[in-house]
Amino acid sequence: MTKNYDIAIIGGGIMGCATALHLAQAGMSVILLEKDDIGQGASGVNAGTLSLQIKRVKLMPYALKGHHEWQKMGDKVGFVKTGGYTLAFNEREAKLLEERMNLKREAGANIEFVSPQILHKNEPNITKKIVAVSYCADDGYANSSLTGQYYRNLLNHSSVDYFEQSQIIKIDQSDKGFNVHTANPQYKAKRLLLAGGGWMKQAAALLDIDLPIQARVNTVSVTERSPKLISNVIGHATGLLTMKQKANGSILIGGGWQGTGTPNDGRGKVHSQTVIPNIQLGQYALPALSALRIIRSWTGFEANVPDFYPLAGALGNVPNAYILGCVRGGFTIGPYISKLMGDFILGNELELPLFDPNRQFTQTGK
Amino acid sequence: MSDFDLIVIGAGAAGSRAAMEATKAGAKILLLDEQAEAGGQVWRAKSPSIISAPKTPETIAGDKLRSDLKLENILHIVNARVWQIEKNNDDLWNIGYLNNGHLHNVTCKAIIAATGAQERVIPVTGSQLPGVIGLAAATALFKQHLTTPGKQTIVAGCGPLLIFTAYEILRLGGKVCAIISLNSKTNWAKASIDMMTRPDLLWRGATWFAKITAARIPIYWQSTVTEIIGETHIESVNISAIDANWSATSHGQKNNIKADSLCMGHGLNPAIEATKLADATHIYSPELGGWHVKTDDFGRTDKAGLYAAGDNAGIYGAGAAPYRGKLAAIAALQFLNIGKTQNTDKLVAKMKSAAKFGLATTKLTILRKGMIENTQQTAIICRCEAVSRQQLEAEISSGAHSPNAIKSGTRCGMGPCGGRYCNDVAALINQTISGKTRQQIGLTTSRPPIRPLPISAIAQNFDYDDLPIPAPAPL
Ligand SMILES: Cc1cc2nc3c(=O)[nH]c(=O)nc-3n(C[C@H](O)[C@H](O)[C@H](O)COP(=O)(O)OP(=O)(O)OC[C@H]3O[C@@H](n4cnc5c(N)ncnc54)[C@H](O)[C@@H]3O)c2cc1C
Ligand SMILES: Cc1cc2nc3c(=O)[nH]c(=O)nc-3n(C[C@H](O)[C@H](O)[C@H](O)COP(=O)(O)OP(=O)(O)OC[C@H]3O[C@@H](n4cnc5c(N)ncnc54)[C@H](O)[C@@H]3O)c2cc1C
Numbered sequence: 001m002t003k004n005y006d007i008a009i010i011g012g013g014i015m016g017c018a019t020a021l022h023l024a025q026a027g028m029s030v031i032l033l034e035k036d037d038i039g040q041g042a043s044g045v046n047a048g049t050l051s052l053q054i055k056r057v058k059l060m061p062y063a064l065k066g067h068h069e070w071q072k073m074g075d076k077v078g079f080v081k082t083g084g085y086t087l088a089f090n091e092r093e094a095k096l097l098e099e100r101m102n103l104k105r106e107a108g109a110n111i112e113f114v115s116p117q118i119l120h121k122n123e124p125n126i127t128k129k130i131v132a133v134s135y136c137a138d139d140g141y142a143n144s145s146l147t148g149q150y151y152r153n154l155l156n157h158s159s160v161d162y163f164e165q166s167q168i169i170k171i172d173q174s175d176k177g178f179n180v181h182t183a184n185p186q187y188k189a190k191r192l193l194l195a196g197g198g199w200m201k202q203a204a205a206l207l208d209i210d211l212p213i214q215a216r217v218n219t220v221s222v223t224e225r226s227p228k229l230i231s232n233v234i235g236h237a238t239g240l241l242t243m244k245q246k247a248n249g250s251i252l253i254g255g256g257w258q259g260t261g262t263p264n265d266g267r268g269k270v271h272s273q274t275v276i277p278n279i280q281l282g283q284y285a286l287p288a289l290s291a292l293r294i295i296r297s298w299t300g301f302e303a304n305v306p307d308f309y310p311l312a313g314a315l316g317n318v319p320n321a322y323i324l325g326c327v328r329g330g331f332t333i334g335p336y337i338s339k340l341m342g343d344f345i346l347g348n349e350l351e352l353p354l355f356d357p358n359r360q361f362t363q364t365g366k
Numbered sequence: 367m368s369d370f371d372l373i374v375i376g377a378g379a380a381g382s383r384a385a386m387e388a389t390k391a392g393a394k395i396l397l398l399d400e401q402a403e404a405g406g407q408v409w410r411a412k413s414p415s416i417i418s419a420p421k422t423p424e425t426i427a428g429d430k431l432r433s434d435l436k437l438e439n440i441l442h443i444v445n446a447r448v449w450q451i452e453k454n455n456d457d458l459w460n461i462g463y464l465n466n467g468h469l470h471n472v473t474c475k476a477i478i479a480a481t482g483a484q485e486r487v488i489p490v491t492g493s494q495l496p497g498v499i500g501l502a503a504a505t506a507l508f509k510q511h512l513t514t515p516g517k518q519t520i521v522a523g524c525g526p527l528l529i530f531t532a533y534e535i536l537r538l539g540g541k542v543c544a545i546i547s548l549n550s551k552t553n554w555a556k557a558s559i560d561m562m563t564r565p566d567l568l569w570r571g572a573t574w575f576a577k578i579t580a581a582r583i584p585i586y587w588q589s590t591v592t593e594i595i596g597e598t599h600i601e602s603v604n605i606s607a608i609d610a611n612w613s614a615t616s617h618g619q620k621n622n623i624k625a626d627s628l629c630m631g632h633g634l635n636p637a638i639e640a641t642k643l644a645d646a647t648h649i650y651s652p653e654l655g656g657w658h659v660k661t662d663d664f665g666r667t668d669k670a671g672l673y674a675a676g677d678n679a680g681i682y683g684a685g686a687a688p689y690r691g692k693l694a695a696i697a698a699l700q701f702l703n704i705g706k707t708q709n710t711d712k713l714v715a716k717m718k719s720a721a722k723f724g725l726a727t728t729k730l731t732i733l734r735k736g737m738i739e740n741t742q743q744t745a746i747i748c749r750c751e752a753v754s755r756q757q758l759e760a761e762i763s764s765g766a767h768s769p770n771a772i773k774s775g776t777r778c779g780m781g782p783c784g785g786r787y788c789n790d791v792a793a794l795i796n797q798t799i800s801g802k803t804r805q806q807i808g809l810t811t812s813r814p815p816i817r818p819l820p821i822s823a824i825a826q827n828f829d830y831d832d833l834p835i836p837a838p839a840p841l
Binding site for chain 1: 471645764777822828835838841
């Protein structure tokens, strides 16, 4: 007789792993299935920015709690609280910055506007072509490459059964629960959590659910090691640049510029026409980058729904099935929202509300 | 509209021939190579500062290749380093390259990747010390600069480059203290039977051996370097006899030999970054040097419009490379609908016959399974990021199995070389723990730039207002 788990979790990114650990700790029997490796999806290739300045206003309370979780995870994930500056290079961006940062401050982020002089005192290598700057002392980063190692070690020391190289290709439902199929073995569970990241649309389709999910193909680049050039996380008023210098001296340049490819074929591709302006924007902010070389650029998939808010809750038309994903800034928020998700599944009282996946989606653009 | 019908990446033995063949047939082609002159590895040109030097079969063949290229009026851009290969919206190939500090983008309908091979070195403690270089790297030093690696050199490893390197050092007036050969005399005797296909080359090999014997250089057959000793520079080398699996035996003969330099190499790996980036299928075959792009005799990969010729499609050697280049050009021309069809049976037969010699030499470099046992726990596997065998083993034992996962957790392969030199060894270590085949273990994801890209070239004369900054992220 195959074991009937309390819950099967599909996807071994931050969302799947952190929820699995929370549920196992509360006494549930958990199986986690990952098609590739633990923490090699978005959770393992993202830019690692933990910045309140780039979080959405409505998600700020979750981001604040998320920061707290990362702080606890500490050295094992390369967490550093550096502080962060967001730059505006012209009047239009200055206006955008003011509008946006004021709203984020009202939502609870410790953001202030500072003078270019203060910026240049603390970051002498940043361009002098600055019109406005905001600062948040709570901003920092973690090393996303360590996500897999971190969660794998925790899973190894927990009661969670996890299997890698185990893609779920079919799900049968009955009143007793779910039969999840990989190419080889099948597993039984009373509940199901979809945490498939950029592949969520395909995962939901296994339950005949069509969600309006789109995968974005975000790009990140890294330079060779360099003597210290910046100490803070550097962002741009539009949110389209993130830059940080890691402890080893390499500088990571991101900002969500779009590569090519879809989650159905491979890991996405770096696109010359977007990676080049991304790096140019970085070099505009930090002219000294010109002395360095890019040693690698890569992409990862991030799922979004039209309103760009998370899918986090019970899937209305399938009893005992849950979904957690499409979280903008999901690296920052992941460890926290996963705990909320766990509490929701356990029937505990929630500290903050989740995001009903059965809502009507309206387009938020910009 | 594409800029070119065909772009050939690599102007070595294979790529140069491919370029000539395609040009003759009337295709609009571009030949790109990161070196200052055509010739690739075997036929590498001398540095222009060296005016006169005795001719060798390599320089003669190389000079001929270079003058042939000029005669054909081929658009050959030297010092052109390809960093990116992608498909554009019109289903054309888009190739990004760096030349004299500037970035260029060109499009084409077909690509022939002829990127050659790179050296494999299985490290031991001390391999990273200054004074230790690869065998192939040493031959490049001889060819380009006519200098020897030190005053007292030990030459170690396997295959023909071992003997060639020792010979070249002697020819250039250097001193070889010892040759440490993984291969046995019998291995060589067996290989020479297959090498009969090229009596001229076999004869050359025999003259190398003769020169080495005449110079009374001690050869330690069936032996390996187990440790390289020195504070800030190599001072001496520990060697040991090996068993049939190439593992140092506990009871076998051990020695310590003083030297100020060591040339050590363990065969060649196909240089597959370009074809990986272009998404072609790759396969692992030890008799072809390990992971290589999968092709038929005509260099067709499983990607439409992508061809491969030369050592990157398997170490068939310098003799077969021009034929493989020509065959790939014929297949590409067919795809492009240029020129007329020709009977290629003879050419294929010639290629196969030439390949016999190369395959026999590659066979001498197939690593036996005990070889990796000679690499100590403290030995540095990834030199860019200083990752030891111990760190890799801990990561693999804790459950990281795929090359990507191991790389993420340890940084092995994250440095400037992009894992070109350590991925192979990391996978050998992975095998000892996981028991998987190399094919099952697979490769890391290929990412651009395939060569480090100076930001100074990217961020030249751009106007901030022209940056295509997308709409701001949702608030
Ligand atoms: C390049 C990039 C940069 C980013 N930068 C930042 C940043 O700086 N800061 C920030 O806060 N956020 C950032 N994000 C967002 C953040 O990384 C993601 O929101 C977060 O990691 C998502 O976690 P996840 O667990 O939902 O998804 P993932 O980490 O992608 O995990 C989903 C997992 O599910 C598995 N899976 C899918 N389908 C199946 C199936 N059928 N069977 C088995 N397994 C399956 C996948 O293999 C994958 O491992 C970035 C994202 C990307 C892509
Ligand atoms: C260092 C070295 C030394 C060798 N010495 C000998 C020897 O002495 N005798 C012998 O018989 N065999 C030798 N070999 C083996 C020999 O290389 C091959 O058998 C033969 O050169 C194969 O020809 P090819 O055209 O496939 O590759 P190559 O001759 O190596 O040509 C490949 C070319 O591609 C270019 N290239 C690669 N990547 C890029 C890129 N991204 N952008 C632009 N250009 C690129 C390189 O600059 C090179 O010129 C050596 C191999 C190596 C690695």
